[in-house]
Amino acid sequence: MSSLSTPSHSPSRSVTGADVRLKVRLARLQLEAQSKQSEADRECNLQLEIRKMELEAEVQIRRLEKEEKIALAHVQRPSNGVSSAPVSPTSLAPQTDRFDVRKNISLVPPFRESEVDSYFSVFECIAITLKWPKEMWPLLLQCKLFGKAQEVVSALSLEDSLKYDCVKNAVLRAYELVPEAYRQKFRHHKKSTNKTYVEFAREKETLFDRWCSATKATDHDSLRELILVEEFKNSLPERMVVYINEQKVLSLSLAVVLADEFVLTHKTVFSTPQNENRSAESHPNSQPNRSPGVIRNSKEKEALLRLLRVVRRPMVFVCLFVQRPIRGSSAFI
Structure with a gap:
């Protein structure tokens, strides 16, 4: 006689399946969080790139205008019989063409609102040591600003935002570091x-x-x-x-x-x-401030005498007229 065997459910199998589902859920949540973080990073980087391109375009325009003025000055300068060599735009171009903003931006120290006063000293020390062009300092600085400092700098005009001293003074004033x-x-x-x-x-x-x-x-x-x-x-x-x-x-x-x-x-x-x-002299009827304990008229004197007649026992009191001690109750009677 064959015995019927009932299938036994292994508890380890069910636990393993629950663990797998939990791991899949956690992995999905991690992927969603990473995707949201990457979107925020991409948006922030996009805004920085747009701002960087605007500032670079403005610097390029200023450089071209400067080159044009210098070339025009050389053309209008009177010749003294010596033929001057033609001025080429490449020779007048500043060293900013060889300056890579993206490569040097990682060397800019991070901005901290709790250390604003010392931040500019550190930034200037790094900029001078690495020989960054002075006209590129505002661009590098603004890529690291945030919070109140970023709001103040964004409120500046385009011309002032390209001047390092204007940007520095605006940020220091914002944090009341005067x-x-x-x-x-x-x-x-x-x-x-x-x-x-x-x-x-x-x-x-x-x-x-x-x-x-x-x-x-x-x-x-x-x-x-x-x-x-x-x-x-x-x-x-x-x-x-x-x-x-x-x-x-x-x-x-x-x-x-x-x-x-x-x-x-x-x-x-x-x-x-x-x-x-003068107003007090012009109004003689106005009563000045009276000090306590000083008798001013006869009515007050009579009231004090009546009070002393009621109290007949000997006592020592201070005379309010001569300002000295008097013994007895009939001194004023």
């Missing part, structure tokens, strides 16, 4: 508990160097003017200091002139106490 901000950071910087005095001294030194760099104090005379202007502003009213800071004063003589002009312009504001004295 000379006054550097000065306040240097003066108000305190040592924290988790830092050593060596680190604190180095931070102070760095802040002072940035303040001097922002005000272009590179020699003894400019540093002297910087300290004198600061000390002069410390003795002025706050409104006057704000006015002088708005004028971006770097010399003591100019700060003194602006302070005198401010006083003359706001002369009515400074003469307010005199006007108040």
Whole structure:
């Protein structure tokens, strides 16, 4: 008699099938995420390429205009009997033709919004070391900017966006990194508990160097003017200091002139106490502020005497008329 055998379902087989389906699902999700990331990267690269092409075209146009002006100047120059060699456009072409933006853009340091003040120093050091043409600095810089810096630079005109100094100053202003901000950071910087005095001294030194760099104090005379202007502003009213800071004063003589002009312009504001004295003299009936505890008329004196008659026990009190202690209750009766 043959025994009927029932088919047994292996649990390992079902578990293996579930694992395979899970792996397929994960692989599909990874492919979708990679495709989305690649689309975002392609769009970002496309925008950078478009911006790069626009700037390169503008630089090319400026170069051609410059070559045309130079060639025209050579043609119009009067000859002194010496035949000058013909000017070829290739000889006048700057070195920007041999400069590859795509190859050098990877050498530009990444931009960080928390280190804006030191970023430009690092960028300029790299650009000078690698001998990048100065007219290509704005193009290389703008390829790395983002956030608030990118918004500020995009708001500039096309002519200003091709000037490195304009781009640098616009970004520094956007992050409030002006000379006054550097000065306040240097003066108000305190040592924290988790830092050593060596680190604190180095931070102070760095802040002072940035303040001097922002005000272009590179020699003894400019540093002297910087300290004198600061000390002069410390003795002025706050409104006057704000006015002088708005004028971006770097010399003591100019700060003194602006302070005198401010006083003359706001002369009515400074003469307010005199006007108040004159108004008080013109209204003699107006009562001035009375100090407490001083008797002004006979009615108050009578009220005080009635109060003293009620209280008959001996006491020591201060006479409000002669301002000295008097013992007894019948001194005023």
